Amino acid sequence: MFAAALTWEKLVGIGSAVAVENAVRYTLFAGLGWLLGYVWFRQRWAKRKIVPAYPARTDVWREVRLSLTTVIFYGLVGAATVWAALQGWTQLYWKPAAHGWGWFAASIGLTILVHDTYFYWTHRLMHHPRLFRWFHRGHHLSTNPSPWAAYAFDPLEAIVQAGIFPVAVALYPIHPLAFATFMVWQLTFNIFGHAGYEFWPRWLMDSWLGKVMNTPTAHILHHQHLRGHYGLYFNWWDRLLGTNLDHYEACFREVTSPERHAPHPSH
Numbered sequence: 001m002f003a004a005a006l007t008w009e010k011l012v013g014i015g016s017a018v019a020v021e022n023a024v025r026y027t028l029f030a031g032l033g034w035l036l037g038y039v040w041f042r043q044r045w046a047k048r049k050i051v052p053a054y055p056a057r058t059d060v061w062r063e064v065r066l067s068l069t070t071v072i073f074y075g076l077v078g079a080a081t082v083w084a085a086l087q088g089w090t091q092l093y094w095k096p097a098a099h100g101w102g103w104f105a106a107s108i109g110l111t112i113l114v115h116d117t118y119f120y121w122t123h124r125l126m127h128h129p130r131l132f133r134w135f136h137r138g139h140h141l142s143t144n145p146s147p148w149a150a151y152a153f154d155p156l157e158a159i160v161q162a163g164i165f166p167v168a169v170a171l172y173p174i175h176p177l178a179f180a181t182f183m184v185w186q187l188t189f190n191i192f193g194h195a196g197y198e199f200w201p202r203w204l205m206d207s208w209l210g211k212v213m214n215t216p217t218a219h220i221l222h223h224q225h226l227r228g229h230y231g232l233y234f235n236w237w238d239r240l241l242g243t244n245l246d247h248y249e250a251c252f253r254e255v256t257s258p259e260r261h262a263p264h265p266s267h
């Protein structure tokens, strides 16, 4: 494909397709999370609800509204990145077997690692007092998030979050389908982290896996305290830099305790 073949109409088409694709995926995944945690299994899972109360309807609608605005910025960044790719400025490739299927699979894992690091540092930066209200305030309006908070970002944060696409294609060869697979992982993990329930088994915190993986408890604590637990998939940056909250492990053990009673929700 040549850059000359890319018209404005095509670029707008690509951006719209990226936005619609993200909106549909978000609605399906967050909707399923909502049905599971807040409708079908609300009673059965109540013992694992990290914050006893359930979010107010107005909070949930704000999360949906912000998330659906976010996908517009995903479309803009997506179209700009495809345009850059067609100029030959990136390592995006179009034939899945071009670098071998081994690399195709490895590039998905690598993107998860790169995104985890990208997320930790951009997230910490957005907590800087000078940047917070421009970038990250909208996300933190949810002190007790629901699955719909997964993409609830202000426009500037949405652009930062979408930035993993240009960063990945600038750093190493990746196929759009490998990136789309990563996006499914990313959204799924994000919804688990915002759903409000602790899904990991109790033994996690007594094993090495608890030192490596992040938990919904960690992210909900971040939403409650507005500091600490900046990581996304893994807990290693937070451990390395001492940004886990002191009561994190105790809180995880309390939420996963078999003796815990189902809280009495106020909503």
Ligand SMILES: [Zn+2]
Pocket (backbone or CB within 6 Å): 123, 127, 136, 140, 222
């Ligand atoms: Zn934050």
Ligand SMILES: [Zn+2]
Pocket (backbone or CB within 6 Å): 139, 145, 149, 194, 219, 223
């Ligand atoms: Zn969050």
